[in-house]
Amino acid sequence: MTLDPATPPPDTPPVPRGRGWGALATWDVAVIAVVIAVWIVAAVFVDNFANARNLSFLLLDIAAIALIAMPMTLVIITGEIDLSVASILGLTSSVMGQLWFVGLPLETTIVLCVLLGAVLGALNGVFVTRFALPSLAVTIGTLAMFRGLAFVVLGDRAVADFPFLWTGAVTSSIPGLPVPWVLVPLVLFAAVFGVVLHATPVGRSLYAIGNSAEAARFSGVNIAATKFWLFVATGAMSSLAGIYWTLRFASARADNAVGLELSVVAAVLLGGVSIFGGKGALPGVLAGVLLLGTLTNALQLANVSADVLNVVTGLLLIVSVLAPNLLAAARRAWARRSPPGQVPA
Amino acid sequence: MSAPATDARPEIAPPSREQARMAIRLLRAREIGIVFVLVVLVGVTALNNPRFLSPQSVRDLLLNAVILVTLAVGQTLLIVTRNVDLSVGSIVGLVAFGTGKLLLAAPGTPVVVALLVGVAAGAACGAVNGSLVAAARVPALVVTLGTLYVFRGLDYSWASGQQINAADMPRAFLRFGTASVLGVPVLALIALVLVLVVGFYLRSYRSGRELYAIGSDPDAARLSGIPVGRRVFAAFVANGALAGLAGVLYAARFGTLDATVGAGLELTVIAAAVVGGVAIFGGSGTVFGAAVGALLLQTITSSLVVLRINAFWQQAVVGALILAAIGLDRLLVARLDRRLRGRTIRDA
Numbered sequence: 051m052t053l054d055p056a057t058p059p060p061d062t063p064p065v066p067r068g069r070g071w072g073a074l075a076t077w078d079v080a081v082i083a084v085v086i087a088v089w090i091v092a093a094v095f096v097d098n099f100a101n102a103r104n105l106s107f108l109l110l111d112i113a114a115i116a117l118i119a120m121p122m123t124l125v126i127i128t129g130e131i132d133l134s135v136a137s138i139l140g141l142t143s144s145v146m147g148q149l150w151f152v153g154l155p156l157e158t159t160i161v162l163c164v165l166l167g168a169v170l171g172a173l174n175g176v177f178v179t180r181f182a183l184p185s186l187a188v189t190i191g192t193l194a195m196f197r198g199l200a201f202v203v204l205g206d207r208a209v210a211d212f213p214f215l216w217t218g219a220v221t222s223s224i225p226g227l228p229v230p231w232v233l234v235p236l237v238l239f240a241a242v243f244g245v246v247l248h249a250t251p252v253g254r255s256l257y258a259i260g261n262s263a264e265a266a267r268f269s270g271v272n273i274a275a276t277k278f279w280l281f282v283a284t285g286a287m288s289s290l291a292g293i294y295w296t297l298r299f300a301s302a303r304a305d306n307a308v309g310l311e312l313s314v315v316a317a318v319l320l321g322g323v324s325i326f327g328g329k330g331a332l333p334g335v336l337a338g339v340l341l342l343g344t345l346t347n348a349l350q351l352a353n354v355s356a357d358v359l360n361v362v363t364g365l366l367l368i369v370s371v372l373a374p375n376l377l378a379a380a381r382r383a384w385a386r387r388s389p390p391g392q393v394p395a
Numbered sequence: 396m397s398a399p400a401t402d403a404r405p406e407i408a409p410p411s412r413e414q415a416r417m418a419i420r421l422l423r424a425r426e427i428g429i430v431f432v433l434v435v436l437v438g439v440t441a442l443n444n445p446r447f448l449s450p451q452s453v454r455d456l457l458l459n460a461v462i463l464v465t466l467a468v469g470q471t472l473l474i475v476t477r478n479v480d481l482s483v484g485s486i487v488g489l490v491a492f493g494t495g496k497l498l499l500a501a502p503g504t505p506v507v508v509a510l511l512v513g514v515a516a517g518a519a520c521g522a523v524n525g526s527l528v529a530a531a532r533v534p535a536l537v538v539t540l541g542t543l544y545v546f547r548g549l550d551y552s553w554a555s556g557q558q559i560n561a562a563d564m565p566r567a568f569l570r571f572g573t574a575s576v577l578g579v580p581v582l583a584l585i586a587l588v589l590v591l592v593v594g595f596y597l598r599s600y601r602s603g604r605e606l607y608a609i610g611s612d613p614d615a616a617r618l619s620g621i622p623v624g625r626r627v628f629a630a631f632v633a634n635g636a637l638a639g640l641a642g643v644l645y646a647a648r649f650g651t652l653d654a655t656v657g658a659g660l661e662l663t664v665i666a667a668a669v670v671g672g673v674a675i676f677g678g679s680g681t682v683f684g685a686a687v688g689a690l691l692l693q694t695i696t697s698s699l700v701v702l703r704i705n706a707f708w709q710q711a712v713v714g715a716l717i718l719a720a721i722g723l724d725r726l727l728v729a730r731l732d733r734r735l736r737g738r739t740i741r742d743a
Binding site: 181183191192196198201312316355356357361364365371372 | 531541542544545555676715718722
């Protein structure tokens with residue numbers, strides 16, 4: 051093997067991506083294009099896909115994953131991960147059910163639940179930043195612990211008598227429009243997380259941390275504080291997703307959304323975020339969430355069983371990390387073969 | 396191959412023999428800590444209810460731990476190289492169901508053949524993971540999250556809702572699942588042999604040591620001539636083979652099989668390894684530790700039942716234990732670090 055100084059070593063990220071809004075590079079556009087293609091195919095070939103009722107269901111279905119995927123994007127960009135999100139969702143659901151069961155007003159319960167999520171996220175954050183433990187191991191631990199506590203709180207009971215005023219409101223549509231109310235907070239959160247990530251110094255510091263923690267530290271980024279607050283935000287957003295989940299299905303159960311963490315991570319990675327940190331953009335992630343949701347919805351309508359969906363999800367995920375590498379390898383091979391000056395841009 | 400001079404790091408003196416011995420002591424201490432927790436747990440439970448140590452109860456405990464131990468051994472091979480395999484639960488499910496199908500179609504299949512077929516199928520799944528990680532250089536966490544879905548999807552579509560009942564399985568195969576030699580279950584013996592063989596390999600073979608080197612610093616390992624890709628690929632194949640074996644053992648132990656077998660097992664396996672002192676970022680840990688970790692997780696489940704603690708507490712306790720284990724590990728490493736540093740200063 052000859053090491054030509056012009057060829058990048060195989061370990062360097064093959065497709066350089068910009069930061070800020072410039073991060074909307076090839077992959078994000080590709081995912082958005084795939085989503086549009088899937089929508090067109092589904093609208094033409096799948097009965098009942100392209101009607102208002104179904105699209106509103108589609109949005110209701112992806113809302114929980116979208117809520118968690120947004121802060122998760124920021125966490126993964128800094129090179130960390132939070133696998134405890136679905137357990138925070140479950141624990142929130144349990145606590146919410148229990149508080150409602152003992153007679154607390156729902157408004158108070160919801161506020162307490164979001165606080166609970168922030169505290170649980172802070173616990174993750176303390177372990178990761180204060181004790182310098184790997185987040186993968188910490189959040190596998192809290193995944194088990196929070197889910198366990200959810201069962202301790204509610205056991206195998208279900209609390210289902212939430213007032214229709216609330217459960218109905220969560221799934222109702224904006225008057226005159228075929229979209230559910232849920233879209234409003236989703237868009238607001240997307241705007242907040244998008245602006246923070248792509249248009250503020252804090253957002254740029256997240257990429258810096260993910261690319262090189264050392265360099266970020268020397269340029270004055272407070273890594274520990276940044277990561278801590280990201281975990282807090284992820285916890286609070288997971289709790290919001292838990293409150294939404296509970297009201298949407300009008301059922302507080304300890305085993306709500308078991309295993310959802312892997313779907314969230316899959317959607318984020320599909321959206322072009324690198325698992326090693328430092329790369330990725332929010333529009334791509336939202337497209338990733340939408341892609342998984344649309345596929346699920348369309349395949350269900352087409353009476354294709356869920357197992358095909360599993361295979362498709364898995365293959366998409368593998369392709370999403372494989373494609374940039376293969377492209378880069380092809381580009382390098384091409385550059386080596388053609389004489390200098392004819393290298394394609 | 397020589398590194399450019401600008402990249403050269405300041406030379407680090409090789410650790411003295413004393414330092415090496417201290418590191419070994421520390422590694423031992425990690426496993427001894429877990430063994431200690433296990434002994435205390437068994438002791439407290441047995442004091443509470445002596446029947447916990449009855450031969451039947453111990454046999455059940457060992458039988459239940461076999462699958463987790465087998466998987467933890469395989470996962471350790473990968474985690475020490477700074478890789479991970481999230482698809483093991485799906486491989487177990489796929490192979491267990493396949494074994495059931497095979498035995499329904501050909502009830503006369505000898506147990507050994509069933510085992511070999513299962514191991515080969517698991518190894519094939521592992522080879523898929525391994526070639527994607529080693530040849531295409533994509534992160535193991537993402538690849539195996541992908542194959543987690545793919546293998547499970549294949550399992551579902553193969554089973555298409557079918558459940559295989561223990562009553563339909565050949566007797567000889569189910570007897571293998573519960574047979575014992577001198578009072579020790581055969582399945583537990585298989586797991587024990589695996590732990591000893593893989594443990595010896597990791598400890599004493601050149602290629603075994605190279606796995607640790609890869610996990611400590613992949614670039615340094617590559618520069619020093621270790622065939623990193625080939626080793627990682629082999630570790631994935633071995634882990635897949637062990638997951639396949641675990642699938643056959645599952646089929647033999649339980650007999651009743653559907654497409655959900657092994658779902659969610661991957662995180663428990665990683666938890667067992669981490670509790671057993673295998674560092675999640677590679678480079679340290681032993682299969683003995685991981686096996687004891689698996690045994691501990693299984694014992695907690697059984698103990699809570701015996702101690703009449705609400706079974707709902709089980710998961711919460713396991714979670715707290717994982718946090719305690721990695722926290723303690725960190726503390727030990729920090730202390731060793733300080734001591735080594737102090738020594739270097741005094742030596743200089």
